[in-house]
Amino acid sequence: MKTLSNLFKENVREYGMLIALIVIMVYFQFATDGTLMKPVNITNLVLQNSYIIIMALGMLLVIIAGWIDLSVGSVAGFIGAVAAVIMVRYHQSVGLAFVVSLLAGALVGAFQGYWVAYVKIPAFIVTLAGMLIFKGLNLAVTKGESVGPFPETFQKLSSGFIPDYFHGETLHITTLVIGVLLSILLVYLDLQARNNQRKYNFEVTPFSFFIIKSIAITAVIMGFCYLMASYKGLPNILVILFILIVFYTYVTERMVIGRRIYAMGGNEKAAKLSGVNTARLLFYSFVNMGILAGLGGLVFAARLNSATPKAGAGMELDVIAAVYIGGASASGGIGTVIGAVVGAFVIGVMNNGMSILGIGVEWQQVIKGMVLLLAVFFDIYSKNKNP
Amino acid sequence: MSDVILEMRNITKTFPGVKALDNVSLRVERGEIHALVGENGAGKSTLMKVLSGVYPHGSYSGEIYFEGKECSFKDITHSEEVGIVIIHQELALIPFLSIAENIFLGNERQKNGVISWFETISNTQELLKKVGLHESPNTLITNMGVGKQQLVEIAKALAKKVRLLILDEPTASLNDADSEALLKLLIQLKEQGITSILISHKLNEISKVADSITILRDGATIETLDCHKDRITEDRIIRGMVGRDLTHRFPPRESKIGEVIFEVRDWNVYHPLHENRKVSTDININVRKGEVVGIAGLMGSGRTELVMSIFGRAYGRNISGKAFKHGKEIDISSIDKAIKNGIAYATEDRKAYGLILIEDIKANITIANLEAITDGVMINRPKELTVTSDYRNKLNIKSSSVLQKTVNLSGGNQQKVVLSKWLFANPEILILDEPTRGIDVGAKYEIYTIVNQLASEGKGIILISSELPEILGVCDRIYVMSEGRIVGEMMSSEASQEKIMKYIMTQQEVVE
Numbered sequence: 001m002k003t004l005s006n007l008f009k010e011n012v013r014e015y016g017m018l019i020a021l022i023v024i025m026v027y028f029q030f031a032t033d034g035t036l037m038k039p040v041n042i043t044n045l046v047l048q049n050s051y052i053i054i055m056a057l058g059m060l061l062v063i064i065a066g067w068i069d070l071s072v073g074s075v076a077g078f079i080g081a082v083a084a085v086i087m088v089r090y091h092q093s094v095g096l097a098f099v100v101s102l103l104a105g106a107l108v109g110a111f112q113g114y115w116v117a118y119v120k121i122p123a124f125i126v127t128l129a130g131m132l133i134f135k136g137l138n139l140a141v142t143k144g145e146s147v148g149p150f151p152e153t154f155q156k157l158s159s160g161f162i163p164d165y166f167h168g169e170t171l172h173i174t175t176l177v178i179g180v181l182l183s184i185l186l187v188y189l190d191l192q193a194r195n196n197q198r199k200y201n202f203e204v205t206p207f208s209f210f211i212i213k214s215i216a217i218t219a220v221i222m223g224f225c226y227l228m229a230s231y232k233g234l235p236n237i238l239v240i241l242f243i244l245i246v247f248y249t250y251v252t253e254r255m256v257i258g259r260r261i262y263a264m265g266g267n268e269k270a271a272k273l274s275g276v277n278t279a280r281l282l283f284y285s286f287v288n289m290g291i292l293a294g295l296g297g298l299v300f301a302a303r304l305n306s307a308t309p310k311a312g313a314g315m316e317l318d319v320i321a322a323v324y325i326g327g328a329s330a331s332g333g334i335g336t337v338i339g340a341v342v343g344a345f346v347i348g349v350m351n352n353g354m355s356i357l358g359i360g361v362e363w364q365q366v367i368k369g370m371v372l373l374l375a376v377f378f379d380i381y382s383k384n385k386n387p
Numbered sequence: 388m389s390d391v392i393l394e395m396r397n398i399t400k401t402f403p404g405v406k407a408l409d410n411v412s413l414r415v416e417r418g419e420i421h422a423l424v425g426e427n428g429a430g431k432s433t434l435m436k437v438l439s440g441v442y443p444h445g446s447y448s449g450e451i452y453f454e455g456k457e458c459s460f461k462d463i464t465h466s467e468e469v470g471i472v473i474i475h476q477e478l479a480l481i482p483f484l485s486i487a488e489n490i491f492l493g494n495e496r497q498k499n500g501v502i503s504w505f506e507t508i509s510n511t512q513e514l515l516k517k518v519g520l521h522e523s524p525n526t527l528i529t530n531m532g533v534g535k536q537q538l539v540e541i542a543k544a545l546a547k548k549v550r551l552l553i554l555d556e557p558t559a560s561l562n563d564a565d566s567e568a569l570l571k572l573l574i575q576l577k578e579q580g581i582t583s584i585l586i587s588h589k590l591n592e593i594s595k596v597a598d599s600i601t602i603l604r605d606g607a608t609i610e611t612l613d614c615h616k617d618r619i620t621e622d623r624i625i626r627g628m629v630g631r632d633l634t635h636r637f638p639p640r641e642s643k644i645g646e647v648i649f650e651v652r653d654w655n656v657y658h659p660l661h662e663n664r665k666v667s668t669d670i671n672i673n674v675r676k677g678e679v680v681g682i683a684g685l686m687g688s689g690r691t692e693l694v695m696s697i698f699g700r701a702y703g704r705n706i707s708g709k710a711f712k713h714g715k716e717i718d719i720s721s722i723d724k725a726i727k728n729g730i731a732y733a734t735e736d737r738k739a740y741g742l743i744l745i746e747d748i749k750a751n752i753t754i755a756n757l758e759a760i761t762d763g764v765m766i767n768r769p770k771e772l773t774v775t776s777d778y779r780n781k782l783n784i785k786s787s788s789v790l791q792k793t794v795n796l797s798g799g800n801q802q803k804v805v806l807s808k809w810l811f812a813n814p815e816i817l818i819l820d821e822p823t824r825g826i827d828v829g830a831k832y833e834i835y836t837i838v839n840q841l842a843s844e845g846k847g848i849i850l851i852s853s854e855l856p857e858i859l860g861v862c863d864r865i866y867v868m869s870e871g872r873i874v875g876e877m878m879s880s881e882a883s884q885e886k887i888m889k890y891i892m893t894q895q896e897v898v899e
Contacts, residue, residue, distance in 0.1 A: 196769050203788075254765045256757045263754050266743035273701060273740050274755040274808065275726040333745050 016378065017326060017342045024346060028353030035356050036349070039231035042224070047158055047303060049348035050237045051076065051296035052315070053341055056322040057248045058292030060340040063323050064252075065285045066265040066332025067116065067123035070316055071130030075290065076297030077312025078134040079105050083298055084147035084307030087154060094154045102294050108134065109290020110283070117282040131316070139309045148306025157302040160236040171226075172233030179225030183218040190214065237299060249337045261285060265332030321368070322347050325375040346371070391452075392417040392582050393551060398437055398449035407433045408447070409606045415551070415584060420577055422593045423586045425603035426628055426855065431586050434603070435553050439473040440466040453551070470550030474540045476559060480528045487511040487524035490543045514542040518572055534565030541572065552576065552583045558592060559687050570596050588685050590621040590892050602627040621892060622885070629855060629884035637860035638832060640839040644863060645676030647714070648847045649730070649816045654708030656696040656871075666692045666703060667871050674816060674847035679838060681862030681879070682851045683887050689871035690851045691735055694818045698732035699725035712815070726755060731814035733805050735821035735851070737798075741805040744794035748786060749775040751793050751804050756812040778807035782837060799830025806837060817841060818849045823857060835861055855884040867891060 028036045035041055055072050062069050079101050086097040108130070115126040149155075166173035190210070197204050228234055252258040263271040264278050272278050296315075301307045326343030328335025347368065354364045393415040400408040408430045415421045423431050436442050438451065440460030451458045453469055460466040463473075480489050487507050496506040511524035520538040528536060537557055544552055554573075558566040566589075573583055573596055587593055593600060600619065602609040609627050612619050650673035658664035666689050674680045682690045695702035697710065699722030710719050712728060719725040725732075734740040742751055752775045753760055760771045775789040782803040786796060793804055802822060809817060819838070823831040838861060842848055852858050858865055858879075865882050867875035867890040875890035 199769070250765070254768070256761055256764065256766065259750065259754070259757060259766060262746065263743050263750070266745045267739075269740045270743050271754065273698075273722060273732065273734060275699075275723045275812075276754070277721075277723060329745075333743070 016382070017339060017346065017375065020375070021342050021346050021349065024349055024353075028349060028356075032353060032356045036353055037227065039227045041352070041356075042227050043231050043235060045345075045348055045352050046235055046238050046241075048352065049344055050158060050241055051299045051303075052318050052322060052348065053241055053344045054244060054292050054299065055289075055296040055315070055319045056326075056340045056344045057244055057337065058289035059319050059323045060248070060326075060328060060335050060337060061252075061261055061285045062123070062289050063320075063328045063330070064265045064332060064335045065261050065282055066268065067282070067285075068320065069112070069123065069127045069130075069286070069289050069293075070320075071112065071127040071134055072289065072293045072296070072319055073312040073315030073317075074131045074134035074138065075105065075108050075293040075312070076300055076315060077307075077310070078138040078141065079108070079294040079297035080301035080311050081138045081141040081147065081307040081309075083154075084150070084301055085141055087150055088147050094151055097154070098298065101298055102291055105290040105292070105294020105297070106287050107290070108293070109287040112290070113283040113286025116286060117279045123286075135313070138311065142307055142309045144309050146306045146308045148301075148304075150302065150305055155302055155305055156236060158235075158237050158299045159303065161232045162234050162236060162239060164233055168229070170230070172229040172231075175225050175229040175233040176222075178234065179222050179229075182225075183221045186217055186221070187214045190217075245337060245341060252337055257281070257284070262333055265329075265334075267333070318344075318347050321372045325372060327379055329379075330376075343375075346375075390417045391415070392454060393438075394452040395434070395438065396450045396452070398434065398447055398451075400433055400437055400442060400447040407606050408437070411449075411603065411606065411608050413601055413608065414611070415582060416599075417582055418577060418580055419598035420573055420583050420585055420596050422597035422600045423584055423603065424588070424590070424593065424600060424624060424628060426853070429603040429628070430606040431603055432555060433606075435473055435555060435584070435586065438466070439463055439471055439553065467547050470548055471553070472544040472547055472549040472551070473553040474537075474544060474555065474557065476556040478533070478536050478540055480536055480539060482529040483527060485525045485527055486515070486522060486531075486539055486542075489528055489539060490514060490546050492543075494547060510546065511542075514545050517545060518542045519568070532565070534561045534568070537561065537565070537569060538572070541576075549581060552581055553586075554583060555586045556588065556687075557585070558587065558589060566592065588892075590624055593624070594619060594621065600624065604628060625885055625888045625892070629888065636832070636856065638836045638839055640842070642677060642679070642842065642863050644678045645845065647673045648676050648712060649674050650711040651697055652709045652711070654693070654697070654710075655706070656692065656703035657705040659702065659704050665871060667696060670708070670873055672849075672866055672873065674849055676845050676847060677842050678864065679842050679848045679850055679862045681858040681865040682849065682868055683855060683858045683865055683891070684853075684868035685891060686853055688868045688891070690868050691820055692871075693868070694732060694820060694849065694851065697725075698722065698730060698818060701732070726812055726814070729813070729815035730818070731755075731809035731812055731816070732818040733802075733809050733820060733822060735824060737801050737805050741808075742793045742801060745792065747790045747792050748779065748784065748796075748804055749789040752778055752789075752807045752811055755808050759811070774811065775807070778811065782807055783833060797826075797830075799826035799833070802826055802830070802834060803837075806834070810841075814846065816847045816849070818851075820851045821853065822850070823852070823854070831857075855887055858887070859884065 025036065055076065059069060059072065082104050083097045083101040086092045086100060087094060112126050112130050115121045116123045162174060164172045164174045190213070194204055194210060260271065260276045260281055263274070263276060264281055268278055297312065300311060304311070322344035323335065323340045324330065324343070325346050326335065326339030326341070328339065350368060350371065351364065354367065391414055393413070395411065395413040398408050398411045399406070411430065411434055413434065423434070425431050437447050440462050443461050444459035453471065458469065481492065484492070490511055491507055496503045496510060508524050515522060515524065518538045518541050520535060520542065522531065522535065528539065541552070557569055561569065570592060573585070576583065585593070585597065594614070597614055599614055600612045602612070602624065604627070652671050654667055654670040655665065656667035658666050670693060672680070684690050692702050696706050697719065699719055700706055701722055710717055717728045719728055719730060738744065743754070749771055753771055757766065760767050760774065772789065778784070779786065779789050784800050784803045784807070786800065793801055796804065806822070822834050826834070838848060838850070850858070850862060859882060862879050865877050865879055865887065866873050867887055869891050877886070
């Protein structure tokens with residue numbers, strides 16, 4: 001039987017960033033005199049970072065495939081502007097704007113993916129060009145001015161909350177119910193995985209560890225839901241995020257296409273010689289990135305209640321940093337959805353906490369840069385230590 | 388009157404699991420052209436790497452004396468300082484720099500970090516005259532043919548005040564005229580007092596220029612022949628190269644050979660980059676049910692290029708020809724289609740092309756046939772664990788579990804993972820490219836056993852190997868390839884190493 005400290009050592013890479021996130025949160029909780037974990041602030045934190053997480057999911061696949069997309073910020077701004085023009089200038093329905101925007105995102109992704117996958121121009125160059133192109137198109141579409149405000153249904157995308165079917169007086173009961181169901185589901189899935197492992201004679205972590213893990217998961221979920229419930233409940237966008245995270249977790253861990261993307265990023269030649277159509281796969285990764293950049297752009301625009309000519313500028317930096325902080329490898333083949341989400345929260349909590357503390361934007365950037373460097377250093381260091 | 392410039396004594400060099408050099412000795416006299424011959428893997432290149440400091444002093448045992456002094460080279464720069472320069476088979480020139488820049492790369496004519504171009508250019512002109520290359524010093528390497536590039540390499544060596552020049556297969560990629568010119572140059576250099584060691588497979592060239600010949604086999608010196616004392620025939624050299632005991636290195640097998648299951652007709656392939664360079668010419672080969680067919684030939688003879696072009700056009704351009712399975716023409720124009728048609732190709736370079744090293748055994752085994760472990764679109768993980776654990780047991784892959792990363796496995800076990808991947812794809816025709824390269828004797832035996840097993844299950848196997856004993860020990864029938872053509876075909880019952888070597892060396896078609 002292994003000791004807990006051994007277990008910790010083995011899992012430190014997997015949980016390392018989660019632990020770092022907790023440390024950062026605890027630090028800011030104290031530094032801000034408890035403001036960080038106030039229900040309203042936690043809700044804000046989710047709303048502020050939702051579009052980063054959405055785009056990080058797309059970026060994760062591109063980075064696992066071995067490439068990078070520098071254009072996501074500009075694409076998000078451009079797609080937000082397209083949606084705004086459709087709704088505000090042409091008075092079309094929210095639904096139409098939504099569909100057209102996501103299609104436009106897919107097209108943008110297909111355009112960039114074509115150059116990368118089939119013409120074999122390095123993604124760094126293609127998306128650098130894309131960054132300029134879509135920044136320019138954003139200016140052209142908005143004609144250099146803010147477009148807004150939006151219909152209320154569209155705003156609900158990032159400022160609405162799920163309804164409370166139980167009509168709680170002080171607490172949002174539906175939120176709590178969802179929390180309980182989710183906790184039960186996660187513990188059940190974990191238990192099932194353990195049983196499977198035992199069935200196939202694989203080493204299982206000790207039961208005590210499983211109990212501790214389950215309690216921790218339940219505590220985090222219930223604590224979070226309680227905070228949310230004592231404000232306005234779960235935001236709509238969190239539900240969307242949750243669905244996306246589950247979906248992409250399945251794509252990366254359980255689906256053929258996900259497995260093939262890891263293989264391509266790990267060794268493109270070997271993947272190709274194993275019958276994987278690497279060019280097409282890479283193309284799809286970029287199409288997917290385009291769609292998610294589009295969705296991120298919609299959420300961002302809905303949050304500001306207007307599309308601005310400069311929207312999205314610099315966003316790609318936070319998105320890429322989130323994925324790398326989350327443990328993805330710059331040379332491809334390694335990275336997880338959960339890691340990218342945690343990475344996005346690390347960035348988000350730091351942004352939020354430092355703003356509350358009134359730290360100037362210049363130092364915020366310096367600190368964020370140092371954290372990115374440290375996170376990747378830690379990753380490489382631990383890889384070298386136990387390969 | 389022997390005046391020895393170089394003496395290597397009792398050199399032993401081991402790699403993990405393999406003894407590459409075992410007590411090898413080499414004596415080279417001043418001002419001679421000394422040929423070093425042996426089969427692939429005999430240890431020629433390793434010996435030269437020891438000599439030039441690629442493997443530094445301390446990583447081998449034995450002594451090196453150059454000009455009477457004991458040497459312990461730390462790296463290449465160190466050996467070049469005393470005048471030992473090696474020119475590798477793969478030329479090490481920078482394509483987008485000029486001749487002059489390449490010649491003085493790392494050895495720049497400079498003052499305080501500023502290059503003196505006058506000196507560079509005028510020195511280059513002198514050197515080019517010496518090697519007989521009529522090109523402007525400003526010509527870019529990329530605009531020159533391989534033959535001329537080879538001359539630039541020699542000029543570069545001369546710039547370093549070379550006293551012992553080592554050439555590793557210098558004519559392997561040259562045409563006859565260029566080869567001729569290069570050999571003449573070697574003789575000229577000899578007259579100027581430069582000693583050379585020439586590694587070559589082309590025995591006719593060796594008998595033309597060599598003063599003495601040292602034969603290596605299995606990492607040991609067999610003999611040194613003096614070309615001036617006796618008349619050395621090519622047969623005499625070949626005998627020295629191949630004579631060895633074959634018993635008990637290969638598991639016994641009874642072949643049950645059926646009808647032709649796979650056939651390639653009139654197959655022609657062009658080089659992917661050089662427009663008019665043909666890499667496979669008029670290839671007609673077939674394999675029968677339960678048969679192991681070998682393709683023998685030297686490195687660079689175009690065997691890998693041929694089979695990769697067959698495997699879904701993974702190599703080459705302008706591929707023409709037809710492929711048949713069970714007498715019916717099949718479409719193998721992409722790797723995906725080739726696999727679906729029951730063809731598998733296990734690469735010669737498992738680290739670069741065969742494995743995803745950062746992933747575990749399980750993911751590597753299933754990657755070529757993920758459909759087989761999915762329910763609809765989801766990967767059935769318990770099923771994946773079961774089938775891959777099965778292969779791990781069946782092929783005896785030494786590992787902690789199928790969750791172990793392949794990067795940490797030994798060469799033999801990595802090879803078994805590659806084989807498992809292709810067995811899981813359930814092919815009818817299995818192409819194995821150098822399946823035992825770089826793995827130890829025990830693991831080789833296991834691989835041969837697997838090959839026999841597969842053949843007895845009725846699969847058709849095409850085996851490429853540079854080791855003739857392996858070809859003879861494992862195959863039922865043998866094709867001999869040279870310079871992109873099939874130059875011979877024989878049943879292994881009537882084959883011998885001498886016979887195969889003769890086909891390769893004489894490079895002419897002999898109809899059985």
